[in-house]
Amino acid sequence: MPRPEILFLTSSLSSFAEGDLRMLRETYPVREVVTGGSPAGSLTEKFSLGLAILSGVLRTDLTFSWFAHNHAYLAVMVARLLGKKSLVVVGGYEVAREPEIGYGALLDPEMGKKVRYVIENADCILAVSEFSKREIVAVAGPRRIETVYNGVDTSVFSPGGPKENIILTVCNVSTENIVVKGLDTFIDAARHLPEVRFVLFGRDLDGALNTLNLDAPPNVEFVPSPSEGELLQWYRRTKVYCQLSYRESFGVALAEAMSCECVPVVTDRGALSEVVGGVGFVVPYGDTRATVDAISRALTSDMGPVARERVRDIFSVERRGKELRRIIATLQS
Incomplete structure (x- = not known):
């Protein structure tokens, strides 16, 4: 045919x-x-x-x-x-x-x-x-x-170099996404872990980055004009990837991060726990205390390699x- x-x-x-x-x-x-x-x-x-x-x-x-x-x-x-x-x-x-x-x-x-x-x-x-x-x-x-x-192209999104105690989240930054992507919880969690570096990576669509910056503690870093090459390097350096969304139908950035051996911390909404399976930490949406606890445990976890294997096997x-x-x-x- x-x-x-x-x-x-x-x-x-x-x-x-x-x-x-x-x-x-x-x-x-x-x-x-x-x-x-x-x-x-x-x-x-x-x-x-x-x-x-x-x-x-x-x-x-x-x-x-x-x-x-x-x-x-x-x-x-x-x-x-x-x-x-x-x-x-x-x-x-x-x-x-x-x-x-x-x-x-x-x-x-x-x-x-x-x-x-x-x-x-x-x-x-x-x-x-x-x-x-x-x-x-x-x-x-x-x-x-x-x-x-x-x-996910696991030949591109692959580990490289030592991991650092960085907590990363990736999304377009907008007023809507402060709630949809759980950016308020991400920043609040950073306030409870002042010795840990938190990075928000994504384009500012409507000036919402200024709002977040006003409320962010000193250990939160914003990368507002990213390139794909930069993103890969952040994935490779990052120990813990957070997707704290109100809902996600999949979570491509989450799977990319897992492919680079980041340990995932996600909410119990949408398909996030389906993507993570048993190789990460799942918390209630908007629960800062549970998120801080999960991030702390993820920082000492060795689940990065099995997170990558899950992506290679399924995604x-x-x-x-x-x-x-x-x-x-x-x-x-």
């Missing part, structure tokens, strides 16, 4: 979407549409997007959409009309409804209808964790759904690529 040509669509080329695009190009002819992440846009922009998707679907055999946003809604609809196959990766935000923190696409009724249409009409929905799979099924009934974990790019190729083959058979 000839290799299918794929139309790859995403609202933004995040590291995980870009990784899938790179893997797909190794095996298939691929066309791509990157929408830029605009939730609405002008009529001209909507028309241009619709035209690009129509043209792409006509010229390819299968659509592969990252995120069940507007681009996936149009791609699934056009693919059904033209008798083509569609596959959609649900990142997690699309099926979230967290009114307490104003988070999730389902808080918008119009977007919720589009998400449900995508889930019910795509030929295959991919969840990035079992947690996310349960959320997807609770929103709507997919024709077919499979869990394929996000992949490698090779495993994800193999699963994607298998699923695409079944859709084309």
